Amino acid sequence: MTQVLPHSRSPSPKTAKLQEPPAKKTKVEGIPLEEVDYANGLHLAPMVRSGALPTRLISLEYGAKLVWTPEVIDRAIIDSQRVYNTSTGVIDYIKPTENKPIWSTHPLERPHVIYQIGSSSPQLAVQAAQTVAGDVAGIDLNCGCPKHFSVHAGMGAALLTNTDNLVAILNALCEALPHKSISCKIRLLGTQQDTIELVERICSTPIKAITIHCRTKSMRPSEPAQHDRLAEVREAIEKMRPDVAVICNGDGNTHKDAQEIMSRTGVNAVMIARGAEGNPSCFNRGGPVKLGAYWLQLAHALDHLFPASKFCTGQLTPFAKYGDIKKKDRSNLNQALSQAKTHEQMAEAYKITLTQDKGLDQPMFDSLRLAIQARQH
The missing domain is CATH 3.20.20.70 (Aldolase class I)
Structure with a gap:
């Protein structure tokens, strides 16, 4: 709506x-x-x-x-x-x-x-x-x-x-x-x-x-x-x-x-x-973290256009995209992500479930909201 x-x-x-x-x-x-x-x-x-x-x-x-x-x-x-x-x-x-x-x-x-x-x-x-x-x-x-x-x-x-x-x-x-x-x-x-x-x-x-x-x-x-x-x-x-x-x-x-x-x-x-x-x-002062699946969850919650999501996640480094995993698993995941045509198919590749809820009120985004809101206090 x-x-x-x-x-x-x-x-x-x-x-x-x-x-x-x-x-x-x-x-x-x-x-x-x-x-x-x-x-x-x-x-x-x-x-x-x-x-x-x-x-x-x-x-x-x-x-x-x-x-x-x-x-x-x-x-x-x-x-x-x-x-x-x-x-x-x-x-x-x-x-x-x-x-x-x-x-x-x-x-x-x-x-x-x-x-x-x-x-x-x-x-x-x-x-x-x-x-x-x-x-x-x-x-x-x-x-x-x-x-x-x-x-x-x-x-x-x-x-x-x-x-x-x-x-x-x-x-x-x-x-x-x-x-x-x-x-x-x-x-x-x-x-x-x-x-x-x-x-x-x-x-x-x-x-x-x-x-x-x-x-x-x-x-x-x-x-x-x-x-x-x-x-x-x-x-x-x-x-x-x-x-x-x-x-x-x-x-x-x-x-x-x-x-x-x-x-x-x-x-x-x-x-x-x-x-x-x-x-x-x-x-991050402590160094970068793995966030490929998190980026996807956030994009889904915001109804981000899929072509834009696929482009952005495609630019992520291997560590950002899937962290430290075995070479064979990395190759399979990369292939599945490259072939995905929807956020849901990308989620299947990551073996995660996308929530049906939209917006940033969800618990998984608590740290995001609090970290940004803290700047104003």
Whole structure:
């Protein structure tokens, strides 16, 4: 059962207890400002397809401070309807012409989720941000994606060489949504001086955080991130805007990796991408855990689309997917999972039973709810 609800409508009684207290608020010219603390923590990076709702929730359960959504192009979300599912508690943004959600979220992640926009237009970026503003903690502008689908339209990494437009979009977002924390994610430029000039231009806007992927646009993911360049860039940002958080992205795949990066670069926040794609429990201080069957149970409880579930579980590392089992058993399980066409068939492969109940009120998700809710107290 679903309902189309305005952003101000409260969740149904079934999921009301999953709603966290509102984020800390102050006053800016009479408008409540939600303050997002980007510093001192590990964050889930925006990942196309892989950064799905179950992955974001598990990342939060195991220690991620903030989670970024996959990039959503501005025009894709504009004019979508906000549909609240009273059974699962999931909020879907759906266009009348589409038969699947453009983006899905849950009230449990609201104080911790940063919505990333792909845009090359100040006007469209604002419309996209205003569409989802009631369900997110902050808005992020993608200025680093080097993929053709993004740069050919002047979005993503194309903004790195069109600084006037980049700044115009950030200023427009900050002006139109003064109650929201605005941030952006960039890459290093070819020279250190160009990079410093770029971040100084960005810091002329009222944004709250900058994530720096320590690779240039032309670098491959297999090439080592250039962490040695970050300290000087961080110092330039701190000199101009000490209130702007600096987040490092690149080659931080585990909690241990992140601590080493912080020590070398002087930043106090690290964004994890590939490590979380392989195992979203990588944020755990005690190390990652096996969670393939748990990911599946969560996806089923949220009525997650099966093709998306199969893709995400397919990206999990062997340990995350099935733990330490015999080679023969691992091969058989992997074959069964790859041939599955439904959540139920995947459950048969894992030799588990999917509950008929939906939503996160079930006992198996107690630790998830409590771990995320504890952040607000």
